[in-house]
Amino acid sequence: MTAERLGVPAFSVMTTRFVSAAEMMGRVLGMPDHPFATIGHPVSSATDDDLRAMAAAAIDQGRRFLLRP
Secondary structure, three states: OHHHHOOOOOOEEEEHHHHHHHHHHHHHOOOOOOOEEEEOOOOOOOOHHHHHHHHHHHHHHHHHHHOOO
């Protein structure tokens, strides 16, 4: 959100378990529409292959946020 406030297009990455917390923080910080990619939870027990898949999913979602018309 700091990057967005500085005029740098950005998005956050959040696990499914913390989506509601991310939405609330966006509202509290005055950026209710701040985009965030959602990946699976938990991350701590994910395998390397799982992490690669999560990263790819986050990149795909982020690309849509950053390249929107």
